[in-house]
Amino acid sequence: MRKTDILDVMSRKLAPFVMLFGFYLVANGHLSPGGGFQGGVVIASAVILLLLAQEAGSVTTSFPLTALSVAESAALFVFISVGIVGLLAAGAFLSVFLPLGSGTTVLDSGFIFVLNLVIGVKVGAGITLICFHILEAH
Amino acid sequence: MTVRNRHGSVWKKVVASSLLLFLVAATGVLFLDAYRAAPASNPEARTEKRYIVDNAKRETGAENLVTSIYLGYRAFDTLGETIVLLMAVAGVVRLASAGSGVRKKP
Amino acid sequence: MELSPILIVILTLTGIWGTIACRNLIKKVIGLGIVNSGVVMLFVYVGSRSGSHAPILIGQTAGLDASQIVDPLPQALMLTAIVVGVALTSLALVLAYGIHATYGTLDIREAERRAKEQLEPEEPAQ
Numbered sequence: 533m534r535k536t537d538i539l540d541v542m543s544r545k546l547a548p549f550v551m552l553f554g555f556y557l558v559a560n561g562h563l564s565p566g567g568g569f570q571g572g573v574v575i576a577s578a579v580i581l582l583l584l585a586q587e588a589g590s591v592t593t594s595f596p597l598t599a600l601s602v603a604e605s606a607a608l609f610v611f612i613s614v615g616i617v618g619l620l621a622a623g624a625f626l627s628v629f630l631p632l633g634s635g636t637t638v639l640d641s642g643f644i645f646v647l648n649l650v651i652g653v654k655v656g657a658g659i660t661l662i663c664f665h666i667l668e669a670h
Numbered sequence: 671m672t673v674r675n676r677h678g679s680v681w682k683k684v685v686a687s688s689l690l691l692f693l694v695a696a697t698g699v700l701f702l703d704a705y706r707a708a709p710a711s712n713p714e715a716r717t718e719k720r721y722i723v724d725n726a727k728r729e730t731g732a733e734n735l736v737t738s739i740y741l742g743y744r745a746f747d748t749l750g751e752t753i754v755l756l757m758a759v760a761g762v763v764r765l766a767s768a769g770s771g772v773r774k775k776p
Numbered sequence: 777m778e779l780s781p782i783l784i785v786i787l788t789l790t791g792i793w794g795t796i797a798c799r800n801l802i803k804k805v806i807g808l809g810i811v812n813s814g815v816v817m818l819f820v821y822v823g824s825r826s827g828s829h830a831p832i833l834i835g836q837t838a839g840l841d842a843s844q845i846v847d848p849l850p851q852a853l854m855l856t857a858i859v860v861g862v863a864l865t866s867l868a869l870v871l872a873y874g875i876h877a878t879y880g881t882l883d884i885r886e887a888e889r890r891a892k893e894q895l896e897p898e899e900p901a902q
Contacts, residue, residue, distance in 0.1 A: 561734065561737055562731070562732035562733065562734050562737045562738075562741075563732075563733055563734060563832075563834055564734065564832065564834070565734070565830070565832065566734075567734070567736075567737050567740075567741075567855075568741075569855055569858075569859060604756065604759065605756075607752075608752055608753070608756060611749060611752060612749070615745070615749065644730060644731055644732050644737060644738075644741050644742065647741050647745070647748075648737070648741065651748070651752065654752055654755070654756075655752075655755065655859075658755045658756070658758070658759045659862070661759050661762075661763065662758070662759055662762045662866045665762050665763050665766040665767065665870075666762065666766060666866070666869065666870065666873075668766070687797065690793065690796060690797055691793070694789045694792055694793045695789070697789065697792075698785050698786065698789045701785055702777070702781065702782060702785055705777070705781055705785075706777050716826075716842065716843070718847075718849065719826070719827075719842045719843075719845065719847055719848075720842040722842075722848060722849075723833065723840070723841070723842040723845065724842075726833075727833065733832060733833050733834040734831070734832050734834075735831035735832065735833065735845070735848040736831055736848045736851050736852045736855075739848055739849060739852035740852040740855055740856070744852065747856055748856070751856045751859050751860065754859070754860055754863050755859060755862075755863055757863070758862075758863030758864075758866055758867055761867050761870070762866050762867060762870050765867075765870045765871065765874055766870050766873070
């Protein structure tokens with residue numbers, strides 16, 4: 533795709549805000565519409581916006597392919613280990629084991645916040661990897 | 671390459687397309703008939719909704735009821751779904767970089 | 777009956793018809809995506825008939841009763857369905873690209889003809 537000045541400047545100015553919105557969706561997944569999957573796809577779309585408007589070399593310098601693959605596999609590993617800790621602590625796989633408060637802050641929400649974060653990282657890294665390889669940007 | 675339009679092939683195409691259209695339309699009509707005959711509200715759904723509204727915040731810690739379902743009561747399905755996404759990424763990485771594996775005759 | 781289920785079923789059937797009748801591989805993949813969207817819409821629509829508020833109990837909506845909110849269970853199931861649909865579409869597109877790279881065409885009948893020709897090359901008439 534031919535690089536133009538407008539796309540270059542606008543994508544570099546807009547992509548951090550899109551990524552911030554994605555992290556907001558992931559973090560407030562248990563209080564408002566959103567969650568791990570929705571926020572993860574928005575995070576991936578910020579990186580893909582950069583990939584489409586910039587040249588491929590600069591994006592793979594900021595988001596290297598090996599880091600994305602490691603992030604995706606590590607997120608799945610953290611998910612399974614949270615489940616196993618739930619198995620050891622409360623008797624059932626993936627059961628809720630942290631004490632639940634009655635407010636709405638992060639500490640009161642048990643481990644749903646951790647699960648949302650992990651799923652957001654995994655979905656974001658996975659969809660970015662799919663689009664990198666389909667667009668052949670390596 | 672152009673296909674020479676022989677005498678019987680136009681009719682074969684028309685018959686095949688109309689048969690497909692008829693089957694698809696029949697599926698739609700049967701499904702809509704079954705949908706119309708279903709009861710308007712399900713009493714078991716009311717029980718399940720009442721349980722979720724009463725107990726979700728206390729048992730899982732999420733006010734968003736959809737999150738409390740797919741990360742609290744049914745987190746195992748979410749684990750399976752993340753594994754499906756991992757398999758899709760693995761398949762795309764292998765196929766896009768090494769081809770689809772179809773061998774030409776040597 | 778209302779208009780919405782009829783339109784959703786028409787959309788799903790258009791996707792099924794497109795998957796079967798189109799010869800281009802990309803159009804078949806698009807048809808699969810349309811079927812996925814239609815089924816998701818149908819589930820969420822049927823679940824939304826039993827209430828009028830979103831299933832989030834915080835702040836102003838903290839005291840909502842079970843008869844006023846929409847059924848949250850089909851929405852949670854459809855999240856999984858959407859992600860599986862994304863995985864399916866990405867793999868199908870990569871396979872279609874592989875077929876194009878190997879046979880040089882995206883038409884399914886033409887690719888089948890070339891594949892048969894490669895396995896059993898036609899012998900010249902004696």
